[in-house]
Amino acid sequence: MTLSVSGGHGAVERINRFLRRIITGRYPHQQQQENNHPKQNSKRFEQENTKTQQQKTNKTIQADDRRTPHPKSVKPRRLAVSGRCRKLRLSEENRQRMASSGEEVSNKQLIFRDYVTGFPQESDMYVTTGTVKLKVSEDSNGVLLKNLYLSCDPYMRILMKKQEGVGGFSSYTPGSPLTGFGVSKVLDSRNPEFKEGDLVWGITGWEEYSLITNPQVLFKILHTDVPLSYYTGILGMPGLTAYAGFYEVSSPKKGENVFISAASGAVGQLVGQFAKPMGCYVVGSAGSKDKVDLLKNKLGFDEAFNYKEEHDLDAALKRCFPEGIDIYFENVGGKMLDAVLLNMRPHGRIAVCGMISQYNLDQPEGVHNLMSIIYKRVRLEGFGAPDYFPQHPKFLDIVLPYIREGKIKYIEDIVEGLEKGPGAFIGLFKGQNVGKQVVVVARE
Amino acid sequence: MTLSVSGGHGAVERINRFLRRIITGRYPHQQQQENNHPKQNSKRFEQENTKTQQQKTNKTIQADDRRTPHPKSVKPRRLAVSGRCRKLRLSEENRQRMASSGEEVSNKQLIFRDYVTGFPQESDMYVTTGTVKLKVSEDSNGVLLKNLYLSCDPYMRILMKKQEGVGGFSSYTPGSPLTGFGVSKVLDSRNPEFKEGDLVWGITGWEEYSLITNPQVLFKILHTDVPLSYYTGILGMPGLTAYAGFYEVSSPKKGENVFISAASGAVGQLVGQFAKPMGCYVVGSAGSKDKVDLLKNKLGFDEAFNYKEEHDLDAALKRCFPEGIDIYFENVGGKMLDAVLLNMRPHGRIAVCGMISQYNLDQPEGVHNLMSIIYKRVRLEGFGAPDYFPQHPKFLDIVLPYIREGKIKYIEDIVEGLEKGPGAFIGLFKGQNVGKQVVVVARE
Numbered sequence: 001m002t003l004s005v006s007g008g009h010g011a012v013e014r015i016n017r018f019l020r021r022i023i024t025g026r027y028p029h030q031q032q033q034e035n036n037h038p039k040q041n042s043k044r045f046e047q048e049n050t051k052t053q054q055q056k057t058n059k060t061i062q063a064d065d066r067r068t069p070h071p072k073s074v075k076p077r078r079l080a081v082s083g084r085c086r087k088l089r090l091s092e093e094n095r096q097r098m099a100s101s102g103e104e105v106s107n108k109q110l111i112f113r114d115y116v117t118g119f120p121q122e123s124d125m126y127v128t129t130g131t132v133k134l135k136v137s138e139d140s141n142g143v144l145l146k147n148l149y150l151s152c153d154p155y156m157r158i159l160m161k162k163q164e165g166v167g168g169f170s171s172y173t174p175g176s177p178l179t180g181f182g183v184s185k186v187l188d189s190r191n192p193e194f195k196e197g198d199l200v201w202g203i204t205g206w207e208e209y210s211l212i213t214n215p216q217v218l219f220k221i222l223h224t225d226v227p228l229s230y231y232t233g234i235l236g237m238p239g240l241t242a243y244a245g246f247y248e249v250s251s252p253k254k255g256e257n258v259f260i261s262a263a264s265g266a267v268g269q270l271v272g273q274f275a276k277p278m279g280c281y282v283v284g285s286a287g288s289k290d291k292v293d294l295l296k297n298k299l300g301f302d303e304a305f306n307y308k309e310e311h312d313l314d315a316a317l318k319r320c321f322p323e324g325i326d327i328y329f330e331n332v333g334g335k336m337l338d339a340v341l342l343n344m345r346p347h348g349r350i351a352v353c354g355m356i357s358q359y360n361l362d363q364p365e366g367v368h369n370l371m372s373i374i375y376k377r378v379r380l381e382g383f384g385a386p387d388y389f390p391q392h393p394k395f396l397d398i399v400l401p402y403i404r405e406g407k408i409k410y411i412e413d414i415v416e417g418l419e420k421g422p423g424a425f426i427g428l429f430k431g432q433n434v435g436k437q438v439v440v441v442a443r444e
Numbered sequence: 445m446t447l448s449v450s451g452g453h454g455a456v457e458r459i460n461r462f463l464r465r466i467i468t469g470r471y472p473h474q475q476q477q478e479n480n481h482p483k484q485n486s487k488r489f490e491q492e493n494t495k496t497q498q499q500k501t502n503k504t505i506q507a508d509d510r511r512t513p514h515p516k517s518v519k520p521r522r523l524a525v526s527g528r529c530r531k532l533r534l535s536e537e538n539r540q541r542m543a544s545s546g547e548e549v550s551n552k553q554l555i556f557r558d559y560v561t562g563f564p565q566e567s568d569m570y571v572t573t574g575t576v577k578l579k580v581s582e583d584s585n586g587v588l589l590k591n592l593y594l595s596c597d598p599y600m601r602i603l604m605k606k607q608e609g610v611g612g613f614s615s616y617t618p619g620s621p622l623t624g625f626g627v628s629k630v631l632d633s634r635n636p637e638f639k640e641g642d643l644v645w646g647i648t649g650w651e652e653y654s655l656i657t658n659p660q661v662l663f664k665i666l667h668t669d670v671p672l673s674y675y676t677g678i679l680g681m682p683g684l685t686a687y688a689g690f691y692e693v694s695s696p697k698k699g700e701n702v703f704i705s706a707a708s709g710a711v712g713q714l715v716g717q718f719a720k721p722m723g724c725y726v727v728g729s730a731g732s733k734d735k736v737d738l739l740k741n742k743l744g745f746d747e748a749f750n751y752k753e754e755h756d757l758d759a760a761l762k763r764c765f766p767e768g769i770d771i772y773f774e775n776v777g778g779k780m781l782d783a784v785l786l787n788m789r790p791h792g793r794i795a796v797c798g799m800i801s802q803y804n805l806d807q808p809e810g811v812h813n814l815m816s817i818i819y820k821r822v823r824l825e826g827f828g829a830p831d832y833f834p835q836h837p838k839f840l841d842i843v844l845p846y847i848r849e850g851k852i853k854y855i856e857d858i859v860e861g862l863e864k865g866p867g868a869f870i871g872l873f874k875g876q877n878v879g880k881q882v883v884v885v886a887r888e
Binding site for chain 2: 158333337352353354355358363364365366367368369370371372373374375376377378379380381382383384387
């Protein structure tokens with residue numbers, strides 16, 4: 001008998017299948033990293049570290065949402081709650097008991113209502129509570145996850161459209177939970193790669209518990225001396241995106257001129273900080289004065305501008321780059337891309353990571369200045385982090401020391417509670433988030 | 445004293461300066477090639493070979509224009525003409541006499557009237573006759589050329605627009621001759637790289653004689669057992685464009701699916717023939733039934749379609765490429781590019797060589813489907829032959845044997861006489877030419 005998660009998890013599996021296809025090899029868990037791996041039951045520092053990081057970076061991340069008490073929604077059904085520590089302890093005891101028995105518990109889920117056209121609304125998603133058995137079927141290869149942190153990523157909007165075969169992506173299924181990258185804890189596993197108690201990051205459901213029957217895009221977290229939520233961002237898909245997009249796709253050279261749009265976002269903030277140590281001149285665009293200040297004063301960008309206040313993007317770019325742009329890290333598309341094309345230097349590179357300005361349009365805007373790529377012999381290259389998953393361990397080797405030594409700043413925008421997921425997700429398209437948008441489902 | 449060519453030659457020099465900047469090294473004249481080089485005064489086979497090539501390929505190139513007698517316009521002033529052989533012999537004798545004395549002769553020129561908007565007209569150019577001294581000044585580094593074949597290339601339309609600093613290109617100067625690639629004979633030289641009697645290809649003026657004061661984009665022709673006109677096409681800039689665009693930019697793999705627009709043109713016809721021996725499936729688009737037949741029946745394309753008869757380009761591409769396109773060799777831009785973007789396979793490459801459909805538009809069409817390059821992780825790369833000039837000798841080593849052995853077909857569309865230049869050039873944008881459009885100024 002196969003244990004089931006109530007509510008469809010088909011979308012998770014489809015994403016997994018897609019990602020599996022495009023990953024060139026199996027994820028190489030590096031032995032040397034495992035040797036450094038703290039014991040699974042070692043003390044977790046994530047909360048202390050998160051606070052430290054907050055204090056180091058910017059007040060905007062010390063938002064009320066971050067201080068929201070652990071939401072009631074997270075408590076497993078039938079658990080007495082008398083304070084956070086007691087609740088967690090009891091939860092753990094009960095979880096173990098229930099896991100061994102395959103007992104059903106409630107499972108709060110964020111359901112995708114129906115295909116979306118135009119700007120997404122909170123009402124395009126709704127919360128429901130199903131049930132889940134906390135044990136994986138004996139004939140399964142799956143893992144049962146307790147989801148901790150969920151990542152709000154712009155690409156998810158693309159999956160809300162009804163479309164087939166767009167590069168292997170499948171749309172979300174109406175009536176099923178959203179899916180996306182997250183950080184989770186393994187409650188039960190029939191997969192030899194994972195065991196109970198493992199912390200993992202990868203594709204999971206927007207729900208309290210997810211059964212992942214084919215966990216190919218689930219990666220064990222081996223370093224827990226940094227905030228766990230970082231694996232939704234700087235240490236997860238967006239971090240790998242920034243790393244691959246800059247070092248691999250952009251072919252950067254010392255001292256080049258780098259422009260980054262959506263520069264204070266999850267990816268952009270990191271690209272700028274990768275470019276600076278190479279002696280690059282780095283300019284970012286963002287959508288508010290606060291974000292521009294953040295880029296210039298906290299994240300070490302040489303220059304930044306608020307695109308909403310520039311009536312002529314071409315002029316803004318010419319002001320910032322009188323000698324032109326060598327590398328454009330593209331996160332927004334549309335008018336910004338058109339303006340950038342006029343300002344590229346010969347043999348410039350455009351790493352096309354995303355086009356968030358276009359995701360809510362039924363008909364994307366036309367880009368008119370593509371002839372520039374001939375005149376300037378420019379390379380535009382679309383890419384996605386999944387192609388670089390096999391390089392993730394190498395990426396961690398590089399970026400973890402930077403984090404530990406405080407050489408890289410990382411800004412998160414955290415909301416507490418699955419119920420706040422829709423607002424947080426939609427906020428991405430309003431420029432509401434400052435830094436990486438994370439939804440906390442549970443802290444342990 | 446600097447000897448001058450009447451009429452401005454500033455545009456030639458500007459193009460030369462631009463190209464010089466982007467060439468990474470000096471043109472490496474290969475010694476081993478020089479060893480194979482027939483003596484400069486050896487019999488020329490180009491006319492015989494041209495006829496052979498005509499018979500081999502397609503009747504369309506046996507057009508009346510090709511059979512036009514040597515135009516009167518080519519005769520140097522003051523030369524008696526009594527039949528072609530006698531004329532050439534007398535011309536040579538007189539030229540030598542005049543060259544040594546620096547005598548002035550008439551110089552028919554095709555003048556660029558003024559900046560062009562919209563579709564170019566023949567009246568945007570006009571013929572005039574100036575004078576030229578047939579000797580280079582002693583204090584110059586230049587060469588004096590007698591122009592033989594001129595190349596009609598779509599990029600020239602871009603130089604007819606008034607614009608500054610488009611990737612280093614400078615517009616043509618109103619009142620000065622057009623410039624472009626051509627094949628010429630050196631009448632006099634103060635440059636150590638060239639000597640009287642050398643045959644060269646490179647940037648020259650649309651006129652009978654051109655003084656090139658800084659001949660950095662002039663390359664000695666070392667192999668004359670093929671038609672000289674080929675150095676405006678398969679052995680010159682368009683050939684190098686096809687070679688670099690396919691082998692270098694497109695990163696082809698055995699058996700991939702290749703689509704080529706403007707496939708019967710100077711570049712497209714070669715790309716298809718480069719792709720076939722790699723086991724690629726090759727489809728071309730062109731603008732007439734005759735061209736489609738040529739692609740399928742003469743040039744070895746697997747499939748071809750007339751884009752003017754397809755009301756839905758996306759459907760046409762899906763019909764030809766049910767599994768998608770790995771490589772698109774882009775010559776046209778606009779709607780075709782938009783349709784292709786919907787049909788690219790993951791990790792596809794688009795070598796962006798030209799966008800002829802856009803050159804006559806004041807505002808280029810918008811391209812809407814660029815998000816596909818993210819979904820499919822597609823690379824678009826603009827390129828130009830000048831970046832690959834240093835590889836030209838290697839290119840010749842590869843392509844010359846193919847030509848000699850008849851393994852590659854090459855179709856030219858030749859008109860006789862500088863006066864026919866405007867019509868031939870404008871014909872490029874009407875799809876009038878079948879194969880490489882060449883203008884004969886003189887045959888020797």
